[in-house]
Amino acid sequence: MRSIAVINQKGGVGKTTTAVNLSAALANSGKRVCVLDLDPQAHASLHLGVTATGAVPTVYDVLCGNATIAQARVEVAENLAVVPSNIDLAAAEMELAGEVGRELILRDALAADHEPYDYLVLDCPPSLGVLTINALVAVEEVFLPLQPHFLALHGLSKLLRTVEVVSRRLNNRLRLSGVMLCMYDSTTRLSAEVSSDVAAFFESASATREVHGGATFFNTRIRRNIRLAEAPSFGQSIFEYAPESNGAADYLALASEVIAQRAEAGPVATASAA
Numbered sequence: 001m002r003s004i005a006v007i008n009q010k011g012g013v014g015k016t017t018t019a020v021n022l023s024a025a026l027a028n029s030g031k032r033v034c035v036l037d038l039d040p041q042a043h044a045s046l047h048l049g050v051t052a053t054g055a056v057p058t059v060y061d062v063l064c065g066n067a068t069i070a071q072a073r074v075e076v077a078e079n080l081a082v083v084p085s086n087i088d089l090a091a092a093e094m095e096l097a098g099e100v101g102r103e104l105i106l107r108d109a110l111a112a113d114h115e116p117y118d119y120l121v122l123d124c125p126p127s128l129g130v131l132t133i134n135a136l137v138a139v140e141e142v143f144l145p146l147q148p149h150f151l152a153l154h155g156l157s158k159l160l161r162t163v164e165v166v167s168r169r170l171n172n173r174l175r176l177s178g179v180m181l182c183m184y185d186s187t188t189r190l191s192a193e194v195s196s197d198v199a200a201f202f203e204s205a206s207a208t209r210e211v212h213g214g215a216t217f218f219n220t221r222i223r224r225n226i227r228l229a230e231a232p233s234f235g236q237s238i239f240e241y242a243p244e245s246n247g248a249a250d251y252l253a254l255a256s257e258v259i260a261q262r263a264e265a266g267p268v269a270t271a272s273a274a
């Protein structure tokens with residue numbers, strides 16, 4: 001199983017859109033995928049048509065030890081499941097503050113789950129707090145969506161340092177393995193400029209062989225597409241909502257690159273779940 005956390009401490013860069021639609025594309029390609037929603041805003045859950053209200057167990061209950069991953073998981077389509085969140089998760093940060101080993105809770109909960117997924121995709125909140133750290137401890141890969149904005153690389157060093165520290169202290173399998181540009185506007189010079197800045201940044205990072213060296217800068221640019229912004233309010237992935245859109249084409253292309261990534265890298269040891 002590949003386990004991937006989609007992170008960026010900035011909001012509105014395309015994390016959730018990417019987590020959901022990449023997962024849906026992978027599921028359409030026959031991969032078994034589980035999305036885990038780690039954002040109290042629950043956008044990924046809602047995007048996949050799941051509103052977790054009342055007594056339904058969520059990620060929050062998993063982190064509190066009141067539910068297992070299997071109990072919280074909901075099947076949403078063929079090959080596609082989600083472990084939903086809701087606003088309760090906002091309390092987790094404070095409630096876990098005094099817990100010993102709070103960074104390891106999600107990792108342990110996932111290790112106790114035996115469902116044979118090909119991909120586990122974690123949608124993270126826009127912060128580097130305890131929820132994101134739990135994600136980084138639980139996965140092997142980080143995907144970083146960037147918006148082609150003149151500040152795209154701003155704040156990246158803090159994020160990469162966090163990945164590095166987690167990798168050194170808590171999870172030595174962790175690697176930044178993918179960077180993608182979202183909301184790309186091919187008609188602006190800015191998009192092209194940011195694109196080459198990002199490429200240069202990760203090439204030089206690669207040379208230093210740090211934890212983020214070797215990350216794939218995906219060729220697929222996720223173009224700005226209104227269908228991608230509309231789909232969440234219908235509780236549908238782009239493939240259900242607008243299969244003929246540029247958004248669907250782009251996420252399908254990204255999924256092929258993601259699948260090819262591992263094919264190139266050769267087989268990698270599976271996570272502890274088995």
Ligand SMILES: Nc1ncnc2c1ncn2[C@@H]1O[C@H](COP(=O)(O)OP(=O)(O)O)[C@@H](O)[C@H]1O
Binds near residue numbers: 013014043223225228
């Ligand atoms: N390629 C795109 N084209 C148009 N709108 C997009 C695109 N990607 C994301 N959006 C919209 O931009 C907003 C922020 O995206 P989102 O994925 O929620 O970011 P994040 O999870 O990083 O906060 C959402 O309203 C989303 O629907």
Ligand SMILES: [Mg+2]
Binds near residue numbers: 016043
């Ligand atoms: Mg989000």
